[in-house]
Amino acid sequence: xxxxxxxxxxxxxxxxxxxxxxxxxxxxxxxxxxxxxxxxxxxxxxxxxxxxxxxxxxxxxxxxxxxxxxxxxxxxxxxxxxxxxxxxxxxxxxxxxxxxxxxxxxxxxxxx
Amino acid sequence: xxxxxxxxxxxxxxxxxxxxxxxxxxxxxxxxxxxxxxxxxxxxxxxxxxxxxxxxxxxxxxxxxxxxxxxxxxxxxxxxxxxxxxxxxxxxxxxxxxxxxxxxxxxxxxxxxx
Numbered sequence: 001x002x003x004x005x006x007x008x009x010x011x012x013x014x015x016x017x018x019x020x021x022x023x024x025x026x027x028x029x030x031x032x033x034x035x036x037x038x039x040x041x042x043x044x045x046x047x048x049x050x051x052x053x054x055x056x057x058x059x060x061x062x063x064x065x066x067x068x069x070x071x072x073x074x075x076x077x078x079x080x081x082x083x084x085x086x087x088x089x090x091x092x093x094x095x096x097x098x099x100x101x102x103x104x105x106x107x108x109x110x111x112x
Numbered sequence: 113x114x115x116x117x118x119x120x121x122x123x124x125x126x127x128x129x130x131x132x133x134x135x136x137x138x139x140x141x142x143x144x145x146x147x148x149x150x151x152x153x154x155x156x157x158x159x160x161x162x163x164x165x166x167x168x169x170x171x172x173x174x175x176x177x178x179x180x181x182x183x184x185x186x187x188x189x190x191x192x193x194x195x196x197x198x199x200x201x202x203x204x205x206x207x208x209x210x211x212x213x214x215x216x217x218x219x220x221x222x223x224x225x226x
Contacts, residue, residue, distance in 0.1 A: 031213060042116075042203055042217035043155070088154050098143050098212030099168055102154030 004103035023089030116218035137206030
């Protein structure tokens with residue numbers, strides 16, 4: 001399978017704590033993306049990291065990429081109850097056509 | 113800019129019935145995708161259009177699913193006849209040719225087949 005796999009499947013933390021989610025994939029990639037999905041809604045793009053990048057920041061989000069280990073991590077710092085959602089990593093499988101391969105996601109619950 | 117519009121929001125049908133979903137992408141986005149998301153799983157691509165041509169439909173169950181994108185704008189995904197395992201959220205997304213990976217997703221259509 002070319003899809004990414006997130007770990008853990010579920011994560012429960014208190015507000016103010018940091019949340020770390022991991023993603024592993026099997027093929028070469030040009031880029032890897034992280035998406036967020038609130039219950040019953042569409043996916044929202046969070047951040048894209050290219051294969052020649054090792055780390056990227058966006059607000060409270062920090063993404064790392066290790067192409068030698070075919071893995072990525074998403075760190076959300078100082079989490080808020082509003083961060084409660086499912087988080088998915090998606091890879092392009094080495095293609096430039098636009099298709100994305102998604103993992104099963106990590107369900108993050110942030111308790112106030 | 114307006115987002116990706118999808119309708120209906122919810123649909124409940126009996127097995128063997130037909131159903132159609134509609135998507136209106138962001139204006140100017142040449143690439144349009146239909147993804148199927150089964151509960152507890154990540155989205156899986158069904159079909160990708162560029163303008164009104166099909167780029168990838170390798171995962172589309174063509175015996176029962178069909179999709180079209182007339183005039184390279186709106187798109188319709190149809191299931192005929194539906195099976196219980198088709199119960200899922202059907203997500204439409206669009207992107208520009210210049211930034212194929214800059215997806216914008218619609219809110220999806222939740223289909224329940226009973």
